[in-house]
Amino acid sequence: xxxxxxxxxxxxxxxxxxxxxxxxxxxxxxxxxxxxxxxxxxxxxxxxxxxxxxxxxxxxxxxxxxxxxxxxxxxxxxxxxxxxxxxxxxxxxxxxxxxxxxxxxxxxxxxxxxxxxxxxxxxxxxxxxxxxxxxxxxxxxxxxxxxxxxxxxxxxxxxxxxxxxxxxxxxxxxxxxxxxxxxxxxxxxxxxxxxxxxxxxxxxxxxxxxx
Numbered sequence: 553x554x555x556x557x558x559x560x561x562x563x564x565x566x567x568x569x570x571x572x573x574x575x576x577x578x579x580x581x582x583x584x585x586x587x588x589x590x591x592x593x594x595x596x597x598x599x600x601x602x603x604x605x606x607x608x609x610x611x612x613x614x615x616x617x618x619x620x621x622x623x624x625x626x627x628x629x630x631x632x633x634x635x636x637x638x639x640x641x642x643x644x645x646x647x648x649x650x651x652x653x654x655x656x657x658x659x660x661x662x663x664x665x666x667x668x669x670x671x672x673x674x675x676x677x678x679x680x681x682x683x684x685x686x687x688x689x690x691x692x693x694x695x696x697x698x699x700x701x702x703x704x705x706x707x708x709x710x711x712x713x714x715x716x717x718x719x720x721x722x723x724x725x726x727x728x729x730x731x732x733x734x735x736x737x738x739x740x741x742x743x744x745x746x747x748x749x750x751x752x753x754x755x756x757x758x759x760x761x762x763x
Contacts, residue, residue: 554630554694562636563625569643570618576650577610580657603657609730610653614646617677620708624685627703628694635687635694642680649673656730664722667729671719678715682708707743714739 581603588596597604621642652670685708692700714735721732 554632554691556630559628559630562631562639566621566625566639566643567618570614570621570646573646573650574611574614576647577607577614577653579650580654581607606653606657610649613674614649617646617681620681621684624681624688624708627696627699628688629696630694632687632691632694635684635691638680638683638687642677642684645673645677645680649677664726664729667722667732668719670730671715671722671733675712675715675719678708678712682712684708710739710743711736 581600584600584603585596591599649670652666652673655666656670682705685703685705688694689703689705695701695703718732718735721728721735722730725732
């Protein structure tokens, strides 16, 4: 059953949780800055370069997840109970991401376990997003009339496959670690080509349709 009432609350809750998650990313660095002592800001930044880079990486990752979530949820005007619970799973992984980010920042280098935990968290996030997209695709009455029947599953499926490959590479290839995330660059290119192909087949007339 599609529920219309309270849809805005679901979206607003998701946005608030994401805002909290990106804020948590910077807190360890804020705590360290409080103990800077006699060191100069330049020395502090030099000593915490890896943590700063991880902060930026995780911020960009969460921002990208939010953009995907935003694009998906602006194609609907209602929800179902399964969609709500899958969305909570998705939010859980977003809130958890600062934890492996901090573990990586505290390690001298990204070992296999911490890298796998970091990427594995994003794998769960991606598959939770895929599940949400699948629910929406299979529930056309939930979709806005302007996009009904035209939402594609491939924009969520291809990144899920690529993220799984990144995790496997991080586990299998010694020393690769977070560099395995470069597979996402190729997946973005493949996704664009595949979506363009599918939209051409469907002959979608509305150029603003989001899939």
